[in-house]
Amino acid sequence: MLVEWALSLANPAPLRLRRLGYVRQSGLLHARSRRCRAAWAPHLARARGVITASAEATTRRGVAVVLGSGLLDDVPLDALATRFDRVQLVDAVHPWPARLAARRYRNVALVTAEISAGLMERALAEACAEADLIVSANLLSQLPIVPIDAYEARGREAPPRLGAQIVETHLGALDALAAGSERICLITDTVQREEDRQGRVTDSLDLMFGVALPPPSVFWDWELAPFGEVGRRHRLIHRVHAYPDWRAARA
Ligand SMILES: C[S@@+](CC[C@H](N)C(=O)[O-])C[C@H]1O[C@@H](n2cnc3c(N)ncnc32)[C@H](O)[C@@H]1O
Incomplete structure (x- = not known):
């Protein structure tokens, strides 16, 4: 808890995004990613491999955007950074490790923007304009979290289709961006399953809120919470879909 709190305080972000809860979410994710470093390593390596292959297959090398x-x-x-003239990193929060990593490259810029407000928020529209490669990097399933939490924090139930609408909006925005860029790469976790120590599935959760995705080119399991992280007797596993060429998957 202390680590998450310290990370939340240390990460710079506009007050509006901090108030909405993005900085807190980022701190939680940061702390869990470090606790679960070994369990997450295969997932992270596969995602990096998909993005590298997608970059390699993009012939125009002007601008790459990572959402x-x-x-x-x-x-x-x-x-x-070595393949593209410019790289734009887009997130509501850029934690310190990302800021330090970006500083090592003259052609890497950070864009702070809320993506679920519609991809066409000004900062975001500017970042995506003229992009040759756009990567949506394990973001989609996260988009509904802060908006749904905001309702719950006020003691209200979120509208039943809110999660589905946010997922659909992001996919629609990727479709629209596909018209102006050479390649879109989408990586997202889609379903969470809870397993006991005997490997039985004890619960599952559709992270896409019922929105159907096309069959993925590649998929894998991500052990999000190994035994001991959220309970001694069960663990959480996410099924990840990767679309190194989203336009082709949608066709
Ligand atoms: C699971 S992480 C993605 C993993 C990330 N690519 C990495 O390597 O650490 C989800 C990211 O989405 C960001 N995010 C979630 N909702 C967002 C929103 N509405 N607008 C912008 N960023 C958002 C979070 O701040 C977080 O950094």
Whole structure:
């Protein structure tokens, strides 16, 4: 708890985004990513591999944009910065490890923007304009969290379709951006399953809120919370879908 609190205080962010809860979420994620470093390593390596392959397959090398860049754990920053003239990292919060990593490259810029407010928020629209490669990096399932929490914090129930609408809006925005860029790469976790120590599935949660995704080119399991992280007797596993070429997957 102390670590999460300290991380929340240390991470710079506009007051509006801090008040909405993005800084707190970022601190929680940061702390868990460090606690679960070994369990997350295979997932992060696979995601970085998909993004690197996607960058390699992009012939125009002007601008690459990463949506949901966060801690950059799943982002092969060096591969992007050496292949593209400019790299724009977009997130509501850029934690210190990401800021320090970005500083090593003259062609990497940080863009602070709230993505679920619609991809066309001004800062975001500017970042995506003329992008050759746009990567949505393990962001989609996170988008509904802060808006739904905001209702619950006020003791109200979120509108039943809010989560689905946010997922649909992001996918629609990627479709729209596909028209102006060469390649869109989407990586997202889609379903959470809870397993006991015998490997039985004891619960599951649709992280896409019922929105159907096309069959992925590649998929894998991400052990989000190994035994002991959220309970001694169960662990949480997320099924991840990767679309190195979202336009082709949608066709
Ligand atoms: C699971 S992390 C993605 C992992 C990240 N690519 C990394 O390597 O650390 C989700 C990221 O999405 C960001 N995020 C969630 N909702 C957002 C929103 N509405 N606008 C902008 N960023 C958002 C969070 O701040 C977080 O950094």
